[in-house]
Amino acid sequence: MPTPHRRADITLPSRLPTGFSAATAKVGIRTGAGDDLLLLLADRPCAAAGVLTRNRFAAAPVTRTRRHLAASGGVARAVLLNAGCANAATGERGDRDAATSVRCVADAIDCPVEQVLVNSTGVIGRPLPIESMVAAIPRLAEETRPDRVEATARAIMTTDSAPKAVERTVAAANGGVIRIVGVAKGSGMIHPDMATMIGLVLTDAEIEPAVLATLLRESADRSFNRVSVDGDTSTNDSVFALASGAAGVAAEPTDLVEAVHAVCLDLARMIVADGEGASRVLEVEVTSAATAAHAREVAHTVGSSLLVRTAVAGGDPNWGRIIAAIGRTTAEFKPEEIRVEANLVPLFAGGGPVEDHEDAAARAFSDERVHIRIDLNAGDARENHLTCDLTADYVRINADYTT
Amino acid sequence: MPTPHRRADITLPSRLPTGFSAATAKVGIRTGAGDDLLLLLADRPCAAAGVLTRNRFAAAPVTRTRRHLAASGGVARAVLLNAGCANAATGERGDRDAATSVRCVADAIDCPVEQVLVNSTGVIGRPLPIESMVAAIPRLAEETRPDRVEATARAIMTTDSAPKAVERTVAAANGGVIRIVGVAKGSGMIHPDMATMIGLVLTDAEIEPAVLATLLRESADRSFNRVSVDGDTSTNDSVFALASGAAGVAAEPTDLVEAVHAVCLDLARMIVADGEGASRVLEVEVTSAATAAHAREVAHTVGSSLLVRTAVAGGDPNWGRIIAAIGRTTAEFKPEEIRVEANLVPLFAGGGPVEDHEDAAARAFSDERVHIRIDLNAGDARENHLTCDLTADYVRINADYTT
Numbered sequence: 001m002p003t004p005h006r007r008a009d010i011t012l013p014s015r016l017p018t019g020f021s022a023a024t025a026k027v028g029i030r031t032g033a034g035d036d037l038l039l040l041l042a043d044r045p046c047a048a049a050g051v052l053t054r055n056r057f058a059a060a061p062v063t064r065t066r067r068h069l070a071a072s073g074g075v076a077r078a079v080l081l082n083a084g085c086a087n088a089a090t091g092e093r094g095d096r097d098a099a100t101s102v103r104c105v106a107d108a109i110d111c112p113v114e115q116v117l118v119n120s121t122g123v124i125g126r127p128l129p130i131e132s133m134v135a136a137i138p139r140l141a142e143e144t145r146p147d148r149v150e151a152t153a154r155a156i157m158t159t160d161s162a163p164k165a166v167e168r169t170v171a172a173a174n175g176g177v178i179r180i181v182g183v184a185k186g187s188g189m190i191h192p193d194m195a196t197m198i199g200l201v202l203t204d205a206e207i208e209p210a211v212l213a214t215l216l217r218e219s220a221d222r223s224f225n226r227v228s229v230d231g232d233t234s235t236n237d238s239v240f241a242l243a244s245g246a247a248g249v250a251a252e253p254t255d256l257v258e259a260v261h262a263v264c265l266d267l268a269r270m271i272v273a274d275g276e277g278a279s280r281v282l283e284v285e286v287t288s289a290a291t292a293a294h295a296r297e298v299a300h301t302v303g304s305s306l307l308v309r310t311a312v313a314g315g316d317p318n319w320g321r322i323i324a325a326i327g328r329t330t331a332e333f334k335p336e337e338i339r340v341e342a343n344l345v346p347l348f349a350g351g352g353p354v355e356d357h358e359d360a361a362a363r364a365f366s367d368e369r370v371h372i373r374i375d376l377n378a379g380d381a382r383e384n385h386l387t388c389d390l391t392a393d394y395v396r397i398n399a400d401y402t403t
Numbered sequence: 404m405p406t407p408h409r410r411a412d413i414t415l416p417s418r419l420p421t422g423f424s425a426a427t428a429k430v431g432i433r434t435g436a437g438d439d440l441l442l443l444l445a446d447r448p449c450a451a452a453g454v455l456t457r458n459r460f461a462a463a464p465v466t467r468t469r470r471h472l473a474a475s476g477g478v479a480r481a482v483l484l485n486a487g488c489a490n491a492a493t494g495e496r497g498d499r500d501a502a503t504s505v506r507c508v509a510d511a512i513d514c515p516v517e518q519v520l521v522n523s524t525g526v527i528g529r530p531l532p533i534e535s536m537v538a539a540i541p542r543l544a545e546e547t548r549p550d551r552v553e554a555t556a557r558a559i560m561t562t563d564s565a566p567k568a569v570e571r572t573v574a575a576a577n578g579g580v581i582r583i584v585g586v587a588k589g590s591g592m593i594h595p596d597m598a599t600m601i602g603l604v605l606t607d608a609e610i611e612p613a614v615l616a617t618l619l620r621e622s623a624d625r626s627f628n629r630v631s632v633d634g635d636t637s638t639n640d641s642v643f644a645l646a647s648g649a650a651g652v653a654a655e656p657t658d659l660v661e662a663v664h665a666v667c668l669d670l671a672r673m674i675v676a677d678g679e680g681a682s683r684v685l686e687v688e689v690t691s692a693a694t695a696a697h698a699r700e701v702a703h704t705v706g707s708s709l710l711v712r713t714a715v716a717g718g719d720p721n722w723g724r725i726i727a728a729i730g731r732t733t734a735e736f737k738p739e740e741i742r743v744e745a746n747l748v749p750l751f752a753g754g755g756p757v758e759d760h761e762d763a764a765a766r767a768f769s770d771e772r773v774h775i776r777i778d779l780n781a782g783d784a785r786e787n788h789l790t791c792d793l794t795a796d797y798v799r800i801n802a803d804y805t806t
Contacts, residue, residue: 306797
């Protein structure tokens with residue numbers, strides 16, 4: 001197997017967008033080195049939106065955040081995040097702890113409690129060390145700084161091997177610049193419907209809360225909801241967007257939309273490339289499907305097949321597993337009309353193998369990025385699914401997580 | 404991790420039921436040691452049934468077998484099976500090869516071609532060495548013997564670590580005995596809807612073809628269709644049943660039905676215990692579901708969660724992953740009314756963790772068999788799902804299968 005992705009070439013943005021600041025601390029929520037508590041502040045109440053897990057064991061902080069966004073009409077001053085403990089499946093104590101933590105932030109910065117958003121990530125079923133958090137929050141509120149992008153990204157990492165943050169800028173009409181900074185964590189439990197990833201999309205653009213909510217939902221659908229690492233979704237997954245309006249300039253709405261989409265897609269790709277144990281990125285592209293649902297079903301079935309993903313891990317051009325996965329979908333197609341290729345090398349066509357491509361196929365499956373294209377020849381719909389290979393390291397990382 | 408299941412204590416049946424004989428040969432379909440071609444004969448035309456893959460890239464031999472069973476009205480004289488090559492996704496050549504092989508058997512034993520059933524298992528997308536098979540079949544037809552159970556089981560193995568065969572007997576009314584012998588292969592690609600497993604259920608009872616078909620369908624639904632190893636289904640999965648009637652005695656129909664069910668369930672359990680890389684068997688039992696569909700969805704979602712299965716591999720009582728999996732189903736439940744236990748140790752109840760059971764929970768997850776019981780407290784439906792843990796060895800086995 002190849003060495004894991006080289007992530008050293010990722011340069012993190014240096015500053016948060018205008019109007020935001022952050023501080024982090026180590027309060028002992030997780031074992032090991034590094035800060036585990038993050039407080040992000042907006043200088044003044046700003047537009048806020050969230051795309052939150054649909055898991056029915058949604059964690060206490062997720063439930064609370066949902067209520068706060070509804071009560072405030074999409075306005076927030078602060079986001080409190082921690083790693084190491086999900087505060088999920090923690091019963092009434094979990095609800096109390098989430099309430100205590102946001103109340104503590106609201107008191108520290110003197111804002112309505114519903115303007116504080118909160119989430120946690122880590123082990124499910126264990127209580128937060130709430131006393132330590134309460135003790136740390138007032139100091140954090142005084143220490144926030146705009147140049148804390150990397151610290152922000154690191155404070156929410158769980159099994160991530162590297163911090164994930166990205167920046168895009170949009171030129172404003174009057175020559176000014178609008179910035180969008182995205183920060184995310186997540187390497188396992190990544191799946192359509194977002195799983196245990198946590199994302200923050202911050203911009204100094206001025207956007208109405210309702211528009212921001214729609215923009216975030218669309219961006220998540222095009223990015224985070226099209227990736228998977230292990231098919232599990234979680235109790236805490238969420239992406240928050242906050243728009244401070246502090247840039248003081250306006251951009252073309254379409255430029256802004258494109259940039260937010262791009263930030264989310266960049267983060268999604270970083271998450272997949274850092275999938276637990278991942279050695280290769282696997283992209284499954286389905287074209288010419290009869291319907292969007294068929295395209296999605298095929299892309300997802302192939303992209304989440306353990307046998308396909310272990311074949312990619314081994315650099316093994318065992319494309320029969322792709323065929324078997326397509327064959328168990330309900331998508332409309334004629335077997336003899338399907339074409340399958342990997343990194344442009346044809347593998348299957350006319351109902352049988354494409355001869356004389358074995359060496360090229362082996363090379364394709366050994367690339368750092370394996371792009372499988374499936375042409376169903378049944379219509380015009382298409383879909384992409386982004387995942388990573390499934391390696392023995394994935395199992396090692398996940399076989400011993402709580403203990 | 405514990406050592407793999409000890410399989411040395413499994414005693415295989417010594418003889419096929421009366422009326423059947425088998426022979427095997429090594430014809431070079433797969434590399435490595437051991438026979439790879441099996442011919443099973445019935446002394447005279449007998450009742451035959453098949454439960455065949457619903458995968459839409461069903462292999463050439465599967466398609467042919469389906470046609471033969473329809474044309475013969477469920478009567479067969481022979482079953483030809485091979486390991487090492489699935490003869491799937493092989494286009495017209497695959498169809499020709501399947502036709503050639505059954506014609507060759509029909510000629511050798513002088514029977515109508517539609518009384519020959521055929522299947523293959525192994526790598527998808529490669530052609531059979533049909534000349535070698537054709538050369539071997541006439542000799543095989545002359546060499547069949549009734550004491551060839553182990554050879555039969557071994558000739559269809561792919562990644563299986565041990566041959567799988569089991570026997571049950573039913574007392575007949577007049578003091579005689581009816582025998583049922585089951586043989587199976589399958590360790591990866593096992594999933595509801597049967598995947599790449601191949602099974603043979605042989606009995607010397609006398610059963611009408613239509614009754615045999617119903618009995619086999621029901622038995623498969625209760626056994627093979629409730630196990631999974633990796634969630635992938637395949638192009639070649641099938642279970643065949645043949646009833647020779649050669650015992651010459653009659654049993655209580657309900658006794659016979661129970662015995663066939665038991666044979667299939669035994670085989671399913673052997674397959675799961677021999678799941679690729681498996682170190683532990685995982686059984687997920689869902690009780691008190693509102694509907695059978697809900698019970699099935701929860702059992703299957705938890706049983707196929709990579710995170711649950713890697714936790715079991717690590718002996719790690721990370722039951723939060725079970726909760727997260729339940730939470731992403733559509734089943735009816737109230738989070739605070741669900742109970743989850745592992746090997747009778749309560750883990751989650753009243754919406755939160757059950758305290759003071761951490762040591763007991765760790766022991767439960769370290770057992771050779773981990774039985775997770777989920778009480779949804781929403782109705783009367785129940786379902787079981789049988790699988791194995793997901794280990795680094797699974798990935799190693801599957802990362803390098805064709806090459």
